Amino acid sequence: MRIPTDSDFTSRLRSPAVTARVGLWLGICFGICFVTGLVSHYAQDPAHPVPFPASPVWGYRVTQGLHVITGTAAVPLLLVKLWTVYPRLFRRPERGWRQLLLDATERGTVLVLVASAVFQLASGLANSAQWYPWSFSFRTTHYAVAWIAIGSVLLHVAVKLPVIRDALGADVEDTAHDRPTATTPGVLSRRGLLRTTWLAAGVAVLATAGSTVPFLRRVSVLGVRSGDGPEGVPVNKSAAAAKVTASATRSDYRLVVANGDRQVSLSRADLLAMPQSTHDLPIACVEGWSASGTWTGVRVRDLLDLVGVPRGTDVHVTSLQESGPFTTTVLHASFADDDRTLLALALGGEPLSIDHGYPARVIAPDRPGVLQTKWVARIEVPA
Structure with a gap:
């Protein structure tokens, strides 16, 4: 099998003029993905040196939606960019130590x-x-590789900055930085290729954005969990999958709220007899989907007051689910003290379905869905 050479790639479409323009938008998508990914990672971190805000209630919904949408848009952008730069893998190394070093750095970063x-x-x-x-753990690995990816992007841009600046400043048909062999017209013009690329990215966004933007759900054929579920709120893990169907429906269910030696045990009837609050709050998950619901239940702050938990205290919430990475979660003080944070008993005016966390679940503003613990068994101040 013969290894291709630079002369085998003659299309004028494989030009820095095209690469720079696609790369610019790819870099914007990567930048948004990276920043919103940091937000999501921090929101899920058990330790919060700086309190994660409970307002605006839609904050996490927007950042995680942007994370998935820009990541999806990056797919066609990356494919086109790789196609335009593919011939550079087969060019001869530069001569001279300085040029050779730059060439090796460029190829390494690529x-x-x-x-x-x-x-x-x-x-x-x-x-x-x-x-x-x-x-492997998706969350920790995805987070670690994100730093590698953004670091390589920044280094690659630094190496190629003169070419990028010149290419973006000139007309897209400019040939100043083209390879000598890139002389054959493509099936599209350069502008046609760019328009097709933007269209592909737009279609990818429309096909998935309905998971976050409700009015796009009819056209988002690839949107995951776009509104299907009890009361129009999707379900990530069912009670059957969590193996809690029996324990969640037992007549002797009790919620335990504990602060050291002080504790109370409350049945669902006891919880329903307490003052109820209703709030419209979204639930948003790391997979990119989100939905709004009208939740009714007992303020978590009222439950903590029963056992004398002072404000500013982080508490642990434990589920009836016996295994899994989020059977116990940390409810930070910024959420525990917020009057909109509920131990929800109803959704949309109806008792919680078992797949939404019956007999009781946590729902807090601006919080990742994976931390909105379902089938709550215990709320306590950690020892």
């Missing part, structure tokens, strides 16, 4: 960038579909 970008996009899309064909 290698790391491509590998990390492909991993991030592929694993992110798999996570959106809740498909995990691997044994």
